[in-house]
Amino acid sequence: MAWLVLVFLLLIPHLSVAKGLAVAKPDCRAKCGDIDVPFPFGIDPGCFLEGFYLNCSKNATDGTYKLLTGNVEVLEILLPTGQVRMNNHISWQCYRSTTRNIDKDTWYFDFRPTRYRISSLDNKFVTIGCDTLSYNTMVNYKNDIYRTGCVSVCYSRESLTNGTCSGIGCCETPIPPGINYYDASFDKNFNSSSVSDFSACSYAVVMEADNFTFSTSYVTGYDFWETHNGTVPILMDWSIADDTCNVANETSNYACVSHNSVCINMQNGPGYICKCWEGYEGNPYIQDGCQDIDECMKNSPCSGICVNTPGSFNCSCPPRTRGDPYSATGCHSIEKTSRWVKTFVGISVGLMILVILSCLVYFVLERRKIATIKEKYFKQYGGQLLYQEMKSKQGYAFTIFKEEELKEATNNFDAKNILGEGGNGTVYKGTLKNNKDVAIKRCKTIDERQKKEFGKEILILSQINHKNIVRILGCCLEVEIPILVYEFIPKGNLFDLIHSCNAPCISMGTRLRIAQESAEALAYLHSWASPPIVHRDVKSSNILLDENFMAKVSDFGASVLVPTDEDQFMTVVQGTRGYLDPEYMLTGLLTAKSDVYSFGVVLLELLTRKKAFLLDKPEDHMSLSSIFLSSMKENKLEEILDDQILDVESMNLINGVVKLARECLNMEGEKRPEMREVAETLDRLRKTIKHPWVQDNLEEIECLLGEPSNNKELEMTSYHSLEEKAMLAMEAGR
Template sequence: MQLLQLPFLLFLHFLLLKPASPTTTDLTHLCPTSCGNISIPYPFGLGESRCFRPGFNLTCDLSFQPPRLFLGDGSVEVIDISLIHGTVTINTKVLSFLSSNFNESWTGLLPDGPFTISSKNRFTAIGCGVLARVLFYETDTLISLCASVCVARDFTPGHDDTCAGIGCCQTSIPVGLTTFDVHLESLNETTYSFGEFNKVFVVDKDWFDDNGDVRQKLLSPLYSKHPWDSTVSTEIPALLDWWLGNGSNGTGGLSCEMAKKNTSEFACRSMNSWCYDSANGNGYRCNCSDGYQGNPYVNNGCQDIDECQQPEVYKCDGTCSNEVGTYKCYSNDPHKYPGLIITIGVTTGLGLLILLLGAFLLTRKLKARRDKMQRDKFFKQNKGLLLQHLISSSKDVAERMKIYSLEELKKATSNFDKSRIVGQGGHGIVYKGILSDQRVAAIKKPQEIIQREIEQFINEVAILSQLNHRNVVKLFGCCLETEVPLLVYEFISNGTLSSHLHAGNQQSLSWDDRLRIALEIARALSYLHSAASISIFHRDIKSANVLLDDGLTAKLSDFGASRSVPVDQTAVSTAIQGTYGYLDPEYYYSGRLTEKSDVYSFGVILVELLTREKPTSSSKSQDGESLIPHFISLIKDNRFIEILDPQVVEEARKEELVEVVELGEMCLRLKRDERPTMKQVEMKLEALRGSKKHIIHTWSCKRLDESRSLNMSMSIEGSSSGDMTRQFSLEKDMMLSVSFSR
């Protein structure tokens, strides 16, 4: 692939005026409060330094009609200022670039100024065959990336014109940045590349989502024969966050508590205001207290509001009375007929007690009935009848799997008590439970009601119910009586492979254990691909999905993203799904899932076992490369020993390391046709393990011979046995060398 790398520093350029000490007096009518149709609230201001806090000076350019407002000395136009949200809306340029000669650069926001790029923006790239990487300024460390492709000149984007990767892509911006780099590369998989229509900009996400007409105008040159419409606005709104005490006065990163110690500098001036800190330590902001509105940055700026004048916001069914900072709602006076009320109360008291008791009993009965109807509804909704048929139709499945009731699982987990939680992540909570047959189980309870989660659950049950392998986690059963179904697995007590490798301890798994674990993972994947009743592509192989039991035996888990494939097919087109760092690049760009996608992910795990580095880590690369590119480049230079875990170098034989490193390199090849199958990988690792055991056995026999003075006949028998073992290993090595392309 020929890469066209176009580095540039993205966003905006402006210079701030020299800071001055903030005023401690009230603002007066001498300070301008607007420019054109834009209001200017303190701490922002025009003119003299007493009219604004340091770093918040603005410029009103009267040469425009109407006048326009700019930050600092007038380099960036301001559209709006929000005190409540702590943002400034600015106009940012839409940049056009050709695929061969684009090179633009801007200086970023001042690092000690009050402004940072808001995470509510989205970096957006429009074009055909564009891969955009967002990098930290001057370090080239990857933050995020997106890719935009077009399959033909007359292609049409998505029906809703969203930036989902066809003609347009978007990626997020982290909190607290003042500037960043962007590298653009062309993708040679794209049939057409229309460089003259490529656009790059940063935009307020909410504004971009709400303005479909602008999106259509930006995208239309890509899928029509019309040239670029020069009337389309090249200025698009983006957001800046601003904070007080973030370094503009030389003190830097002040929290509310720190700022309050210097009362003359503290920005929250109004008595009825409060202070809150930035989430990333950039400083603090102020807001009016509940029941008040206005400007918290000036004396008496937060004024009481009359809640009774806003009945649509502050509800009151009786008589509303405004009070300072709040309001009260009084019911209409019921004491007009006191005698009647007392009479009614006395005569109906006993009847009410009887009615309440009857209502309580009836409510309990109705609740029990409603709960049963709800459980039956969820059981059908979660394909319970289908799973019942699946279990009953196979004796083998019925012996391994059971459909549990919700009551059984509540009892097993002490009603899902917090003390039973053994794991928690983005997809849900895992509880440890004791089933009625005394088996220890891991019960997975999703946290959110998402249709995709339910579909993945059903997919996982359907796949795991057909599998029976010692290196695949066993599914005891499921519960279908909740809105989001529950899965019941065997309990694996020793955590994940990822936690063992990346725990930070000086010593980790031994080399022998790592080699065995790699073999066990390969056995599980080889079984899924070629030995199960139907071929199964896991699609999310990673060290966090490999569990280890007390004996450190590997168990492959999490089949929610897996796909089953008919025997006569070798690939399937599907939406891209997986984990960054483990994802097969060819699958990512083509959308074609094959068994070789799992092989690539296995290769990443193999490199993790060799290096104890995470796939996204760049700590050992001077160029900021992540683990896999750095590993491949070291292999090409024959310097792979530099990245290996010192414990591995110490414990492993050189020949073993070379074999495993070469095996990892073959699994990680960009072209899937050049990768081995998991069966070949399994055979290779089996051969390595067999060779290792043979060497240990031969050494033991030699020591035994020296100590016990074996007779000649026993020596001959031992020699024959060893030769047979070696011959078997050599035959395997020959088979593998023929099968693998070097």
């Protein structure tokens, strides 16, 4: 009986009434009718985060309440999953046999721009009816447009089956991720006139998948509309801000303020939500909102003594008993332990030891197998050649990394550390043991030629030392496809600088400087590297910007070393649409002039601030180069130039760059200039600007800060200080 007393004493602290969990902020309404309204949502001023205001409306007739966001009714707020259940209207069309007319009422669902997105996992687009074709036009948070259709047919009442939605009387299609707008409509050539004797109406709607089970009465009658009163539930994902957890955690308005809470990146678009740790419940968006769950009070999981702990619990057997207090068999008296139980325990221990020994042998053999495979890859990719070179050259700044080192640097190649993805591979941000940030590239494929020559080629690339080229710091060769390690360039790339929605104002002088620095890098690869190197994927996203916004050419994943005895050679066509040399695409013959063509497209991006390839244009105007050449031919060049650089003083400079771009884009490679000639031309153009250092940066600062600068003061300031101010202003604009 003594152990029963002990159990009672341990349970005394849990017999008191548990403190209520925080839902809304203090002095804020926590309910609208029967619906809980937890923070970050709120009804009253000061009771919600930006984007989470809700309206609690009272019906004057029956006194009931409705919770609304805009004009859409909110049915339930699911805080732990970051979702809201809302009411969504059903679109319909009905054939009236008496008038031989088709009546219809279609709806669209628009949450642009808000923090809400239609859950792609929990909803589907449903179409009900006979001889019905419905369309669903959708837009995501990036303004990408999708369109899908759903066809439902039936031949008679007997062809319909309850619970089956596979195109007979009912069809359904999934929803892409990130959607925040959809518009349902019906094809006018499909209607129920031929089957109106048993099915007159059709319906289309995006709705919660778990709330829909097909019934034949939805087709033969009006049950679908009447049962749901014209609306059905839809699940919407929501998120806090547009930042990832890593970025948000560094800001002052980080939303996961409760202890014992964790930040989770959203999968259905940008942003994050907060959750309480396992073993805690409540509201992670409120100070001390996540409180410990008393597992011992909630149907105790122990068959013995249960003791609650922060975030968990412990079970133990009472005195003079033994067993498993966590299992259903529970604890039993020591004196009642039978001989067969001891025998069973002995056999179990013996078997466990045998299993452990077998596992150890297996793991040892597997480790040897893995080590053999790694050694094979290391030799295949010329690892011994690199080691010999490193030993023979004192101070050779190149490292051969172990796979485990790079896994540790990237948190096992966590998707949160991805800097960018392309046709050649994925680039991750990593931090080495010496706290140095690096860019780590995992290539996707490697051809047989590269396998044989990899060691030699990487040796040559590692010795490239130019201020405008991203340095390769090392590689990992003990994997199936080698991993490359580059210096980390912190300020992103030229594509994002000139094409992002919040892109800053950039003067012509700065654009010309970035173009010249990039051209110098390519000229070095073509004319002074030994052997010469053709980049093969020149584009604005491969021109990075360092902390001083100096241009650095990157991504040699597609680069080719030019054979010393050949000016051009055959290779598999690689590159990016919009930048590819047409002559190279037709012949497969690669030359340094192919890089010149691609660089000409980059010059057009700097002049026009338009993307190299435009999917929303007619086929003959999809590429920026074709638009440029057509505009020149029609004498309408000013219509495509960026308004920020169009002024009388800059036109001579702009015309010079336009002429150079036209030469680079010549359809015949032989007639294009060498890359070193391009760099020299850009240098001459920069020198034609009056007071080049002061003038470039004066324009840039005025453009970025939106106010005139003091000319006299700027003339007394060095170029480097002006450049630094301009770059800081550009960074603030990003």
